[in-house]
Amino acid sequence: xxxxxxxxxxxxxxxxxxxxxxxxxxxxxxxxxxxxxxxxxxxxxxxxxxxxxxxxxxxxxxxxxxxxxxxxxxxxxxxxxxxxxxxxxxxxxxxxxxxxxxxxxxxxxxxxxxxxxxxxxxxxxxxxxxxxxxxxxxxxxxxxxxxxxxxxxxxxxxxxxxxxxxxxxxxxxxxxxxxxxxxxxxxxxxxxxxxxxxxxxxxxxxxxxxxxxxxxxxxxxxxxxxxxxxxxxxxxxxxxxxxxxxxxxxxxxxxxxxxxxxxxxxxxxxxxxxxxxxxxxxxxxxxxxxxxxxxxxxxxxxxxxxxxxxxxxxxxxxxxxxxxxxxxxxxxxxxxxxxxxxxxxxxxxxxxxxxxxxxxxxxxxxxxxxxxxxxxxxxxxxxxxxxxxxxxxxxxxxxxxxxxxxxxxxxxxxxxxxxxxxxxxxxxxxxxxxxxxxxxxx
Amino acid sequence: xxxxxxxxxxxxxxxxxxxxxxxxxxxxxxxxxxxxxxxxxxxxxxxxxxxxxxxxxxxxxxxxxxxxxxxxxxxxxxxxxxxxxxxxxxxxxxxxxxxxxxxxxxxxxxxxxxxxxxxxxxxxxxxxxxxxxxxxxxxxxxxxxxxxxxxxxxxxxxxxxxxxxxxxxxxxxxxxxxxxxxxxxxxxxxxxxxxxxxxxxxxxxxxxxxxxxxxxxxxxxxxxxxxxxxxxxxxxxxxxxxxxxxxxxxxxxxxxxxxxxxxxxxxxxxxxxxxxxxxxxxxxxxxxxxxxxxxxxxxxxxxxxxxxxxxxxxxxxxxxxxxxxxxxxxxxxxxxxxxxxxxxxxxxxxxxxxxxxxxxxxxxxxxxxxxxxxxxxxxxxxxxxxxxxxxxxxxxxxxxxxxxxxxxxxxxxxxxxxxxxxxxxxxxxxxxxxxxxxxxxx
Numbered sequence: 001x002x003x004x005x006x007x008x009x010x011x012x013x014x015x016x017x018x019x020x021x022x023x024x025x026x027x028x029x030x031x032x033x034x035x036x037x038x039x040x041x042x043x044x045x046x047x048x049x050x051x052x053x054x055x056x057x058x059x060x061x062x063x064x065x066x067x068x069x070x071x072x073x074x075x076x077x078x079x080x081x082x083x084x085x086x087x088x089x090x091x092x093x094x095x096x097x098x099x100x101x102x103x104x105x106x107x108x109x110x111x112x113x114x115x116x117x118x119x120x121x122x123x124x125x126x127x128x129x130x131x132x133x134x135x136x137x138x139x140x141x142x143x144x145x146x147x148x149x150x151x152x153x154x155x156x157x158x159x160x161x162x163x164x165x166x167x168x169x170x171x172x173x174x175x176x177x178x179x180x181x182x183x184x185x186x187x188x189x190x191x192x193x194x195x196x197x198x199x200x201x202x203x204x205x206x207x208x209x210x211x212x213x214x215x216x217x218x219x220x221x222x223x224x225x226x227x228x229x230x231x232x233x234x235x236x237x238x239x240x241x242x243x244x245x246x247x248x249x250x251x252x253x254x255x256x257x258x259x260x261x262x263x264x265x266x267x268x269x270x271x272x273x274x275x276x277x278x279x280x281x282x283x284x285x286x287x288x289x290x291x292x293x294x295x296x297x298x299x300x301x302x303x304x305x306x307x308x309x310x311x312x313x314x315x316x317x318x319x320x321x322x323x324x325x326x327x328x329x330x331x332x333x334x335x336x337x338x339x340x341x342x343x344x345x346x347x348x349x350x351x352x353x354x355x356x357x358x359x360x361x362x363x364x365x366x367x368x369x370x371x372x373x374x375x376x377x378x379x380x381x382x383x384x385x386x387x388x389x390x391x392x393x394x395x396x397x398x399x400x401x402x403x404x405x406x407x408x409x410x411x412x413x414x415x416x417x418x419x420x421x422x423x424x425x426x427x428x429x430x431x432x433x434x435x436x437x438x439x440x441x442x
Numbered sequence: 443x444x445x446x447x448x449x450x451x452x453x454x455x456x457x458x459x460x461x462x463x464x465x466x467x468x469x470x471x472x473x474x475x476x477x478x479x480x481x482x483x484x485x486x487x488x489x490x491x492x493x494x495x496x497x498x499x500x501x502x503x504x505x506x507x508x509x510x511x512x513x514x515x516x517x518x519x520x521x522x523x524x525x526x527x528x529x530x531x532x533x534x535x536x537x538x539x540x541x542x543x544x545x546x547x548x549x550x551x552x553x554x555x556x557x558x559x560x561x562x563x564x565x566x567x568x569x570x571x572x573x574x575x576x577x578x579x580x581x582x583x584x585x586x587x588x589x590x591x592x593x594x595x596x597x598x599x600x601x602x603x604x605x606x607x608x609x610x611x612x613x614x615x616x617x618x619x620x621x622x623x624x625x626x627x628x629x630x631x632x633x634x635x636x637x638x639x640x641x642x643x644x645x646x647x648x649x650x651x652x653x654x655x656x657x658x659x660x661x662x663x664x665x666x667x668x669x670x671x672x673x674x675x676x677x678x679x680x681x682x683x684x685x686x687x688x689x690x691x692x693x694x695x696x697x698x699x700x701x702x703x704x705x706x707x708x709x710x711x712x713x714x715x716x717x718x719x720x721x722x723x724x725x726x727x728x729x730x731x732x733x734x735x736x737x738x739x740x741x742x743x744x745x746x747x748x749x750x751x752x753x754x755x756x757x758x759x760x761x762x763x764x765x766x767x768x769x770x771x772x773x774x775x776x777x778x779x780x781x782x783x784x785x786x787x788x789x790x791x792x793x794x795x796x797x798x799x800x801x802x803x804x805x806x807x808x809x810x811x812x813x814x815x816x817x818x819x820x821x822x823x824x825x826x827x828x829x830x831x832x833x834x835x836x837x838x839x840x841x842x843x844x845x846x847x848x849x850x851x852x853x854x855x856x857x858x859x860x861x862x863x864x865x866x867x868x869x870x871x872x873x874x875x876x877x878x879x880x881x882x883x884x
Binding site: 221223258262269273294296317383384385410 | 663664665666667670682684686695696697698699700701702703704705708710711713714715716717718721724725730732733734735736737738739740743744745746747748749755756757759793794825826827828850851852853854
C-alpha cells in the first residue's frame with residue numbers, strides 16, 4: 001500500500017530526492033510504473049527450494065556438498081533456464097546464469113547469493129538472494145528489458161562453510177583448503193567434484209579485480225534491527241571485519257574445599273571477569289561493534305577443583321579496522337588488571353581474521369534510491385555476518401541489500417522473512433542492477 | 443627444640459593449661475618424657491609405600507582396586523603384623539589391625555586413614571594417617587603400653603572414590619553403589635571382591651552407632667593455612683558440608699555478528715556475572731566458607747554464536763549448615779538480578795549434598811592439649827575436604843589431626859609434608875589415643 005501511494009503521490013519528490021542523494025544520478029527506470037518482480041512467484045520458489053533437505057522443525061539442513069545441496073542446485077538451475085539464463089558451473093562449483101547485454105564490450109553485472117545452509121538452518125539465509133536474483137532475470141526477460149551490460153546471476157557454493165565459492169573467484173582457496181573436511185562428510189575438494197566443479201582447474205574460475213561492473217547481493221538481515229525499527233530495507237555499508245582469538249587464562253589448580261578464598265589463583269573467576277569486561281568495553285563506545293565470548297572450557301573441569309586453566313574464545317566484529325584494534329587493545333589492558341587481581345595470566349592466540357570489506361558508496365546510494373523510489377524505508381547499516389559480497393568487493397563495486405528477519409533469528413529453523421519483505425528486496429535488487437547498468441561509471 | 447624446651451620449662455603450666463582447656467582432664471601420659479613415635483621409621487615407611495604405583499612425577503597413581511592398591515595394601519598389612527596387630531579384612535574390604543586392651547568390655551578406639559590415591563596423586567594424602575596409625579601401635583608395643591580399650595588401626599578402602607570403605611561401616615553403600623564404575627576400571631563391587639572383601643556379606647562389616655569409644659584420623663591439611671601461619675597442628679572442628687548444584691542459565695542463542703549488543707540474551711555473560719558474584723557473596727561474610735565454579739559449558743559453544751545456554755557447577759562448603767543455606771539463598775537472590783539484567787533465567791539442580799560432620803569437642807580438646815603438651819602450635823580449623831572421619835563421626839566421638847601441606851598442594855605429585863610435621867602428627871595421634879583411653883567418658 002505504501003508503495004502505491006508513493007508512486008501515485010510523490011513522483012516528483014522522488015525525482016528530486018534521487019538526484020539529490022545520488023550526487024546527480026537519477027534512476028530513470030523508476031518511472032510512473034517501475035518494473036517489479038513477481039513477488040508471489042519468488043516466494044513460491046523459496047518454499048519449493050525449502051523442500052530439499054527440509055528438517056523436522058520447519059527449516060532445512062542443506063549443507064554444502066550434501067545430496068540435498070545437489071538437489072537444491074538442480075532445482076535452482078532449472079529456474080535459471082526457465083528464466084532464459086545460460087547456465088554453467090565453473091571449476092569451483094559455483095553456478096552461473098548468464099544473460100547477454102546489448103553491449104558485448106561491457107563487463108558483467110553480477111548478482112546472486114548462495115543456497116547451502118548450516119545444519120538445522122532456515123529457509124531464507126541465501127535462498128532469498130539467490131532466487132531473488134533469478135526472479136530479477138526472469139522479470140527482465142518477461143518485460144523485454146535488455147541491459148547494456150551482460151548480467152550474471154551467481155549461486156555461490158558453500159557459503160556457510162567459509163564462503164568457499166566466492167573465494168575461488170578471488171583465488172583465495174588453497175590446495176590445503178581442499179583437504180578440509182566439511183559438514184557433509186566430504187572434504188572441500190571432494191565436495192567441489194561432487195557438485196560438478198573441477199579442482200584441477202580452479203584457476204580457470206578466477207575473476208580478475210576490475211573485471212566486473214558491479215556485484216549486488218540481496219540477503220536477509222540475520223539481525224533484528226530492521227524489524228525493531230519497522231524499516232523495509234537495509235543499505236549495507238560493508239561487511240565487518242572479524243577477529244577471533246583463543247584466550248588462555250592460567251592460574252593454579254587446587255582443591256576447592258581446602259584452598260581458602262584468598263589463597264586462590266582461580267582461572268575461572270578471571271575468565272568470568274574477562275567475559276563481563278569484554279561486554280563492558282565493547283559497549284563503552286558508540287557504534288555497532290560487537291564482542292562475544294561463545295566458547296569456554298575450564299580445566300580440569302570438576303566441581304571440586306579450582307580451575308587452573310581456562311580457554312575461551314573472543315570474537316570482535318567492526319567495520320572500522322582501527323576501531324576494532326583499539327577495542328582489542330583496551331580488552332588486553334583491562335585483562336592485565338584482572339590477572340593481577342586474581343593471580344592469573346592472559347595470553348591470546350589469533351585463530352581467524354577477516355578484514356572489513358566496504359560496500360561501494362555509489363552502489364549504496366543506488367540501493368537507497370531504489371528503495372525510496374519504491375516507497376520503502378531504509379537504514380544504513382554494517383553487515384555483522386560474513387557474506388560472499390565481502391570477497392566480490394575485491395573484484396568490483398559491491399553492494400548488499402538487507403530485508404528484515406523476524407525476531408532477528410537466523411541459522412535456525414525459526415528464521416523467517418515476510419513474503420512482502422522478500423518481494424521488496426527483489427524489487428530493490430532489480431532497480432539497483434538497472435541503476436548500475438545505467439551508471440556512467442559502469 | 444621447641445618441644446624439649448617446653449617439657450623442661452613449662453610442665454606445671456601445661457598441667458594447668460590442660461586442666462583449664464579440657465574441662466578438667468589432664469593428659470597424665472604426657473609426663474616429663476612423653477611417649478614418642480619413631481618419626482624416622484614412619485617417614486621411611488611412607489617412602490616405601492610410595493613405590494607402589496609411583497608415577498613419573500614423584501607421586502603415585504594408586505587408585506582403589508588397582509594392582510598397585512592391592513600391593514600397597516599387602517605392604518601395609520605387613521607393617522601391621524610387624525607392629526603386633528592382628529590383621530583382618532572386613533566384608534567391605536577395609537583392613538583392620540587389632541590390639542587387645544586390658545579391659546575386654548571396653549569399646550575399641552579406632553584410628554587410621556586410607557592409602558588409595560587419586561590418579562596422578564601424591565604420597566601423603568592417606569598414607570600419613572594410615573602408616574602413622576600403625577606407627578602408633580608399634581610404638582605402644584615397643585614401650586610395653588597396654589591401653590584399657592582395645593585399639594583398632596583401620597585402613598579404609600577407596601576413600602578417594604567416595605569414602606566407600608567408611609560408608610560400608612555406616613551401612614550407606616547400596617546395592618546400586620556396587621555397580622558404579624571406578625578409576626580402576628572395576629565396579630565398586632568387583633573392586634571389593636578384588637581386595638578380599640565379600641559383597642554378599644557387607645552388612646557384617648557394619649558398626650552400630652555408639653559401638654566405638656572414639657575415632658581419630660591424622661591427615662595432611664591439603665590446604666595452605668597451617669604452612670602460611672607457620673603452625674604445627676590443625677585441630678579439626680569438623681568436616682564441612684558440601685553442596686553441589688548444576689546451574690543452568692538460559693538465554694537465547696543468536697548470531698554473534700548480526701545481533702546488536704543491546705539485543706542479546708547472552709547466557710555466557712550471565713554465567714560470567716554469576717561466577718564473579720559467587721566469589722563476592724562467599725567472601726562477603728567472615729569465616730572459612732568456600733564457593734567454587736569449577737566446570738562450565740556454553741551451548742552451542744562456537745566463537746560466532748551467542749550462547750543460548752550455559753551449564754556450570756556451583757560448589758559451596760561450610761561447617762555450619764545454616765550458614766551454607768544462607769549463602770546459597772543469597773546467591774540465588776543475586777542471580778535473579780543478573781537474570782533480569784541479561785534476559786536470562788537461572789535454575790538449580792542439586793547434584794550432591796553431604797551434611798557437615800562435627801568433630802567431638804572433647805576429642806578436639808585432646809588433640810589441642812596433646813599438641814601443646816608436645817610443644818606444638820595449633821589452630822582450630824574446619825576440614826574443607828571430605829574424609830572417612832565424617833562417617834565415623836556417626837559411630838562415636840571423632841576427631842582429626844592436620845599437619846601442614848607445603849604450598850597447600852594436594853591431589854598432585856607435588857603434594858608434600860615435611861618429615862618433622864609427619865612425626866609431629868603421629869605423636870599427637872598417639873597422645874590423643876591415650877587421652878581418649880584415659881578419659882572418664884570413653
